Amino acid sequence: MPPVSPQKRRYRATTIVALPGVHVLLEPILASIATHDMAVVRSGDHFEIQSPFGVAYLEMQSGRLYLSVETDNQNALNRLKHALIGPISFIAASEKLEFDWTGDEAGLTPLEDLRVLRVRNTTQLTPRMRRIVFEGDDLFRFDRDDQLHCRLIFQPKGVTSPEWPALDDRGRMVWPEQRKLATRVYTIRAIDPRKDEITIDFALHHDAGPATRWAINAAPGDVVGIVGPAADGPKPAQFHVLAGDETGLPGIARILETFDRGVRGFAFVEIHGPDDKQPLVHPPGIEVRWLDREGAAPGTTTLLVDAVRSVAWPPDLQDSFFWGGCEHKAFRQIHRILRNEVRLPRERQVLYSHWHRSLRV
Ligand SMILES: Cc1cc2nc3c(=O)[nH]c(=O)nc-3n(C[C@H](O)[C@H](O)[C@H](O)COP(=O)(O)OP(=O)(O)OC[C@H]3O[C@@H](n4cnc5c(N)ncnc54)[C@H](O)[C@@H]3O)c2cc1C
Incomplete structure (x- = not known):
């Protein structure tokens, strides 16, 4: 008899948050989730959310939002929570939501989609636009025509052993010993994972913040983390x-x-x-x-x-x-x-x- 493969272990967690304006916020929340590489499938009053990290179920009832997540990889549990609470908290920013989860826990887990990039070369395209070509391993997940954006985590110059944030059981980003680094969202201008290459064009604006300052000073070997991808690209049209x-x-x-x-x-x-x-x-x-x-x-x-x-x-x-x-x-x-x-x-x-x-x- 062939060996019986063991049933894959599923990891589950649930949270309930009071959200009084839920009827107004529901559609924008779902739309925002859908732009973060997740598919939302409506079934009556329930929504199934399919993500690369697992599946989630969302329901609204009497001013409350019920959210449950399910994965077959323990680390992915926190990543899925993070993927969901980001867009929800962003849309319901005025509500200062707290997500208390019950169910399986994973402890502090690494960001599964984080890849480390090093500057390969830089070019001044125009006076106010600097192109940076990065190299990094295993960039295939970012090679998507329908998901153009990413989040960059800027490491200080000269860092030899970069430290990265982890995710806790609430799905929040936790920085090593509070050493928080700047992160900003950018568009992937070009990508060729076969050449281990991602290109980002940085607009150099006058009131430069940490991202622009980093880009101005970038030199071969400098390090950023990249997570994502997210956000919709265009759909076919005439x-x-x-x-x-x-x-x-x-x-x-x-x-x-x-x-x-x-x-x-x-x-x-x-x-x-x-x-x-x-x-x-x-x-x-x-x-x-x-x-x-x-x-x-x-x-x-x-x-x-x-x-x-x-x-x-x-x-x-x-x-x-x-x-x-x-x-x-x-x-x-x-x-x-x-x-x-x-x-x-x-x-x-x-x-x-x-x-x-x-x-x-
Ligand atoms: C989905 C998405 C995709 C993006 N793609 C790109 C991209 O491909 N290339 C790119 O260059 N930017 C892109 N951005 C914009 C970029 O994330 C912001 O401009 C970011 O604020 C720059 O970070 P910073 O640290 O330089 O400045 P911050 O610290 O964020 O801001 C410092 C000051 O500069 C001002 N400021 C910020 N950006 C600009 C600007 N562009 N012009 C003038 N003043 C500004 C702010 O109001 C603030 O006063 C994207 C943003 C999003 C949300």
């Missing part, structure tokens, strides 16, 4: 509109390169000045318009908003798609235009707030 400032440009450039020759539409890119233009590969039917701020501070103009408003959309919005990323105020205005004026279906658009002008982090 008509595309892309819009972004310098932080959206890496995503726009990458997406344009993937378009079929027959695709039509516009790419609007807001830049500081003419010398920030870069050559873009795109089909002839896509018109690229560089929107020059003419010295105005980033995040203070209506250039992108006006450009998006000027588009004459084709009648078939189901065969159209919008993709963009920019400063928060423009993000909100464009979001309103797409929803109220264009009436572009929700599943036909991906728009991110990339940074906040009034935010000091």
Whole structure:
């Protein structure tokens, strides 16, 4: 008789959180979860969430959110909790949610999707855009056309044994002895896992924070951690509109390169000045318009908003798609235009707030 394979052990945990505004927050929470490499399947009042780390079940009842997670790998338990509480806490930021889990525990576990990158080379693409090509092992998980973003963890210069955060049983990131490092979200401009290579384009903004300072000083051998991927890419369509400032440009450039020759539409890119233009590969039917701020501070103009408003959309919005990323105020205005004026279906658009002008982090 063939040996009977033992039943795979499943690890389970559950949490219940009071969330009074749950009826308003449910849809944005589900939409945000869906952009983080998880598929949401609705079944009546329940939602099954399929993730690379396991499966979760979400339910809302009388102002409470019930969440349970299930994995077949003990370490993945904390990673799945982390993947869920991030988008939920972000959408329900005003509620200051605490997640107390019952069930199986894993203790402190490493970030399963963390990979270590070292700078291979740097190039100054334009005065305000620095390209960094990184090398690292086992980067295949980041090679996705539908998941363009990642989170970078910036290590100090000269570090020889980098320390990384772990995840606790609540799904929270814990830093070694409180030595917290800066992390920021970036777009993967290009990736070739067969060459162990990831390329990121860093916009060098005037009010440089830790990420920009790191990029300005980056030299071969410098180390970052990368986790992800997350966030949606574009879906197939005949008509595309892309819009972004310098932080959206890496995503726009990458997406344009993937378009079929027959695709039509516009790419609007807001830049500081003419010398920030870069050559873009795109089909002839896509018109690229560089929107020059003419010295105005980033995040203070209506250039992108006006450009998006000027588009004459084709009648078939189901065969159209919008993709963009920019400063928060423009993000909100464009979001309103797409929803109220264009009436572009929700599943036909991906728009991110990339940074906040009034935010000091
Ligand atoms: C999904 C996503 C994808 C992104 N992709 C990219 C990318 O591919 N390339 C890229 O360069 N950026 C990208 N960003 C934006 C990037 O994460 C932010 O610009 C980040 O704040 C930069 O970090 P920092 O440490 O330099 O500045 P922070 O410490 O975050 O901020 C310091 C100060 O600078 C201001 N600030 C932040 N960013 C800008 C900016 N771009 N222009 C002007 N002022 C700014 C802030 O308001 C703050 O006052 C992306 C963001 C998101 C959410």
